[in-house]
Amino acid sequence: MNKLKTIAICGSSGHISDQVEAICLELGKKLAENGYNLVCGGRDGVMEAVCHGFSLAPNSQGTCLGILPGMHKEDANPYCQLVIPTGLGYARNSLVVLSGDAVVVVQGASGTLTEVAYAWQFGKPVASLKSTGGVAARVADTRIDDRRKDKIAGFAEVEELLGWIKIKLGE
Amino acid sequence: MNKLKTIAICGSSGHISDQVEAICLELGKKLAENGYNLVCGGRDGVMEAVCHGFSLAPNSQGTCLGILPGMHKEDANPYCQLVIPTGLGYARNSLVVLSGDAVVVVQGASGTLTEVAYAWQFGKPVASLKSTGGVAARVADTRIDDRRKDKIAGFAEVEELLGWIKIKLGE
């Protein structure tokens, strides 16, 4: 039975650059190949590109889950395998984070920052791909507050990030 | 890729009778064998028994998803494969319903009635296993209000219910 660990991806909706898209594709594919589930907000932009990457490893045991702000499954990007249409608007951000065993930040703006702050508050391991810019670059290697002693782990490369995930999730 | 239809199960937490448990096991197993995903509130009672049944068809393509009221994955019953810990309390009931392409009621009390009413409001096909008693028996073959022309489809047997699901989901 699928009892795989789940990685939450927090990042921008909307247009992304070719460079960020390539990173997202690599990230999604490696998460799938390494036997993780993927959870994200189910929309376009970073979310869609990571889900797309996930689908490129078709023999994966993992599942790609989208937790939507709206009420309609049809709003999910086409790579989501399971869709939770919450109808909660942006209050759904905390659910994406709670569903991850670890949280990875890719680019992102204010909505992503709510997720980073929730992840920190909920005690989740948080890493960021700082080469993608935006919130990911801003929060890399920093603390959100003094209640935790660790930092948001900043990485330039997906491969390094994967190593960190494996260590954090005890494998 | 998993693009299976998803059936939401709404029913009692807490102790259930041997008779209701047997119905739940059969229901879960048949949903899995017929290639559906299962979504429920992830707790004990009816939810656990249906998830247990689902796990008894290990070659299923479907996934068993639990959407918890609390913040901790550990609170899910052991048969859930993917867990969404919402932290929303009973406001999560609407999410269980929204995640289903069809909704099935098994026994149940007031919490289940919120889910039945949401399912009706959201326009979801709703059926009930009326032999399980509780809310399922009460709402079987009735309308919640006049905005829909159909009724909650009441069934005595799991096999009949499966036939209804296949018709409703266009297969």
Next chain:
Amino acid sequence: MNKLKTIAICGSSGHISDQVEAICLELGKKLAENGYNLVCGGRDGVMEAVCHGFSLAPNSQGTCLGILPGMHKEDANPYCQLVIPTGLGYARNSLVVLSGDAVVVVQGASGTLTEVAYAWQFGKPVASLKSTGGVAARVADTRIDDRRKDKIAGFAEVEELLGWIKIKLGE
């Protein structure tokens, strides 16, 4: 300081008959005159008419509070004094109920039934104005499940309902 008890009103949005409107106006006015706060879903129909009635007792110490499904205060009916735009969609129904010290049902359809069922589950005193029809008539003098020994108190007249509220809230 305002430490008044709060009455949650659950009822239909959309068009209501003149007869139901008259009952709503009387209900809102008497709640205000008797020093209660009013909370509802902040929309039109029953909600607006009760809020309108509340505004007709301008010397009231009470406050009229609308808890909206959407994100915009402007969507509230014009009689709401304080507006909480939740952005939660229909998951906001549980908040309306939780905000009341007692819950009153007026007409209503499936959305109202979610609120009645939540009120019962949360242990709130629940009454219904059964002369208004809809869910209010259906649930009057019934139990939602066996976990409570009381019934939903059905009343034909607003005056009787007020007497019940005063008793239930210990005044």
Next chain:
Amino acid sequence: MNKLKTIAICGSSGHISDQVEAICLELGKKLAENGYNLVCGGRDGVMEAVCHGFSLAPNSQGTCLGILPGMHKEDANPYCQLVIPTGLGYARNSLVVLSGDAVVVVQGASGTLTEVAYAWQFGKPVASLKSTGGVAARVADTRIDDRRKDKIAGFAEVEELLGWIKIKLGE
């Protein structure tokens, strides 16, 4: 009828210093004296101190509203006049922000940062009392992302902040 503007206060729960408490008391009192409603998360720490200050202007037309994470009104600080027990956990943070016409940050840690980021995303005017430290100091005079051209307005003094609120809310 109360159609006052509402100020959302976002800040730390738990212990606060005497200096921060004095600022909170002044802030709450001046908001009340200037005819604003106050909304916050209804808990202790910064929230309680600002609500306490609000209560020190007893002739205010404004109302002090607490939007709690839990299900029980009794968990609110004693200065809240109206209490919304959401049962949503930290997903309630977005509701606090949505309820404000402007948002003020006082000290704060990761939970407060979720509120700042939501406020930015929702297009609310945001100011911070940077002398209170924590998140308030960190975000003062910065942008959360490039989608807005303004900055989070940082103030050292409550009096200056009040002037900004009056300008922003068009008075």
